[in-house]
Every structure is written in structure tokens, then in C-alpha cells.
Amino acid sequence: MPDPKPLLFISHKHDDSEIASTVAKYVRRLTAGAVDVYQSSDPLLKGPRVGENLTKELREALWRAGVVILVFTSADKDWSWCMWECGMADLPGPETKIIVLQCLPTEVPSVFADAVRVQAWGAESVSGLVYRFLEPDFF
Numbered sequence: 562m563p564d565p566k567p568l569l570f571i572s573h574k575h576d577d578s579e580i581a582s583t584v585a586k587y588v589r590r591l592t593a594g595a596v597d598v599y600q601s602s603d604p605l606l607k608g609p610r611v612g613e614n615l616t617k618e619l620r621e622a623l624w625r626a627g628v629v630i631l632v633f634t635s636a637d638k639d640w641s642w643c644m645w646e647c648g649m650a651d652l653p654g655p656e657t658k659i660i661v662l663q664c665l666p667t668e669v670p671s672v673f674a675d676a677v678r679v680q681a682w683g684a685e686s687v688s689g690l691v692y693r694f695l696e697p698d699f700f
Contacts, residue, residue, distance in 0.1 A: 566595060566596060566597045567595075567596050567597070567627045567628075567700035568596070568597045568598075568599055568622065568625050568626045568627060568628075569585075569588055569596050569597070569598050569599070569626065569627070569628050569629075569630065569700075570599045570600075570622055570623055570626035570628070570629045570630070570646070570650065571584055571585055571598065571599065571600045571629075571630050571632065572629055572630065572631045572632065572643045572646040572647060573600075573602070573631070573632035573643065574632075574634065574638055574640070574643065575601075575602050576634075576638070577632050577634050577664075578600075578602035578603065580632050580634070580662075580664065580681075581600050581602060581603070581632050582600065582602070582603055584630060584632065584662065585598040585600050585603060588694075591691070591694070591695070596700070599622045599626065601619070619646060619649070620649055623646055623649040623650045623657070624649070624650075624652075624654065624655075626650060626657055627655075627656075627657060627658065627699075627700035628657065628658045628659075628660065628699065628700060629646065629647060629650045629657055629658070629659045629660070630660045630661075630662055631643055631646075631647055631659060631660065631661045631662065631670070631673070632662050632664065633661055633662065633663055633664060633668065633669075633670050633673075634664045634665065634668065635665065635668050636668050636669075636670070636671075640670065644670075644672060647659050647672070658699070659673075659676075660678075660679055660690065661673045661676055661678040661679065662678075662679050662681055663678045663679065663680050663681060664681045664682075665682075666680070666682065
């Protein structure tokens with residue numbers, strides 16, 4: 562039976578799991594648990610199951626997710642898995658919003674250079690995401 566809750570997928574480097582966990586905790590608190598969060602680096606959240614095919618698990622979660630937040634920290638890291646996740650989420654089918662949480666002012670993911678990004682250091686930018694997040698049609 563499919564889960565009736567909307568799903569937020571947090572795409573991140575495992576080095577950035579603390580940032581991803583902060584976002585996940587905030588979303589769970591903000592929505593009072595009405596939104597499920599998929600985060601591969603937190604064993605307490607929905608994530609890949611031990612013994613399963615990782616690519617298949619990620620693909621299924623991404624196709625179900627209404628929103629993907631890409632936690633982007635530094636351009637000098639290998640972002641291939643995160644870019645794959647965003648690409649899977651962006652395939653034709655149900656619309657999935659991809660939000661880039663830009664953590665440093667000088668670091669922009671080139672693939673999303675023309676996208677509206679959330680600037681983690683800017684209160685106005687983060688507030689805009691929070692207000693949008695609470696709109697009924699966000700997911």
C-alpha cells in the first residue's frame with residue numbers, strides 16, 4: 562500500500578550529513594510529521610534498506626518524491642551521485658521540484674547555475690522556502 566504522505570528526498574554528500582540531518586529535523590518539526598523524509602545517511606529516517614539494490618532503492622524513492630533538496634557545499638567534491646539523483650527526479654512523469662540549498666556564497670553547482678537557489682546564509686532566502694514549503698500545492 563503506497564504511503565499517503567508526501568516525500569522529501571534530501572540529496573547530499575555523506576560528508577554533509579549533519580546539514581542534511583538539520584534540514585530533515587526541521588522539516589519533520591515544521592510539518593508535524595506530515596511529510597516523510599528520505600535521507601540515505603540517517604538510519605532513523607527512510608533510506609536505503611540493507612541488502613537491497615542501492616540504485617533501485619534510490620530510483621524508487623526519487624520517483625515518489627515531490628521535492629528534492631540538494632545540499633550543495635563545495636564545487637571541489639565529486640557530485641556525480643547527487644547529480645544522478647537530481648536527474649532521476651527530473652525524468653518525465655509526476656513533477657518533482659528540485660531545490661538547491663546553496664551553503665556557500667561562492668559555490669554554485671554548474672548544472673543549476675540558472676536555477677533559483679536557496680541561500681542557506683540568507684534569512685530572507687530561507688524564509689521564502691519555508692513559506693513556500695507550507696503552501697498546500699508545494700508537494
